[in-house]
Amino acid sequence: MGKPSFPKIAAHTGCGNTPDNTMESFMEGIRLGADIVEVDLRVGGDGTVVLLHDDSPYLHECTYEQLNQYEVRTKLSPLYENYEIVKLTDILEIVKQYDVKLNLDIKTPDTIEPTIKLVKQFNVVDQVYITGCSENITNRHPDIQVVFNTPKEFTTEERDNYSLYAVKVCEEVVLGRYYGLNMDYTTCRQEIVELAHASGLAVWVYTVNDPEAMIRFIRMGVDAITTKSVVELAELQKQG
Template structure:
């Protein structure tokens, strides 16, 4: 399908219909054979970094121990009636134990420095990639691999002249010394993949659950595909290797 290696398989949190940002979801990504497992990160009042996608007033009102009490955490989301809120430190230990790589999707700028401190404390620099809030990370931490989130939609002008869009995002990526581009599936075309690779940038694409879209992106030669259907992408990889 392409002369390039098969893309890395990144398990979107909640893969295989598991609850988002739980130990169960993280371990399911590993069980399914993903190369990378995504988690969403925020910071609570006492500075603890936790797995959480949406903001909540409770994370600003309570320390982690208080927040994880069943009567408090259940107010954040119904899934926390049964599941505990997970700390990044716990996931980093699991990643080390299972030799897993992580996509740390940072949801708030306030969490950036605490996250990087934890990554260094766990000697996990080589096993993490950062997406989401990435302001000035590359200038402060040149050894951290940061994947630049590009716009999720194309403007009418960009749809008509896609090359200009490709040049703009690649220029931002190279000037910012990013590891690569993190692109929405609807905005990624062969032109940007080719140009990004010429610029030394990797191309990641999210969130790709449709098999035809997976095949299209494999043919484009992207470097990583984030999906909730890890098993299906794994089947395509098996076909790629044998065929």
């Protein structure tokens, strides 16, 4: 067996020196040369899909224009004193200009359909992966690549019998017609990577910022590593 190919570099939102889910963070991921750039998505009460990790009553009570006003958005987070709330449409317009993929991390089930509608409207299906909430996407939209989020923590039974856990997860993901597994790095072991690959599934791990952990997962043969330390992972790629 030959040496595994280097994993795709996935820029976690807020990579480098920029705040999460800002236009600056999105552009920094592209500038640093990431293969994939992640953003978190929620839908507001007026149907606008925005880049936002945490929920807020304001998101549901305000239109996007109201939400993005200084006096409102600063109540969501202090970072919005200097940054505006970004709409998904702004991101999709830009991503078409670059050879980069998007990881759309959907935070709520009601965000799924508005997001996919925009992805198709902007004709960027081939540049998009979906993670996070993914209920029934593969049935309703078989053209969308969905990476199944596995549980962040093990049950006692799963911890004691990892082999059985790996089999069950891979069977579930194959049955659900997912593109692959999106795993918290603490739950990913060589055994599940090999089993997933034998089943035709990709394996992504998140969020890996330590260089030694990066090397471990590179050797393990995972297909993508999500990191805030894009420069460090890119340097490992250069070193071969």
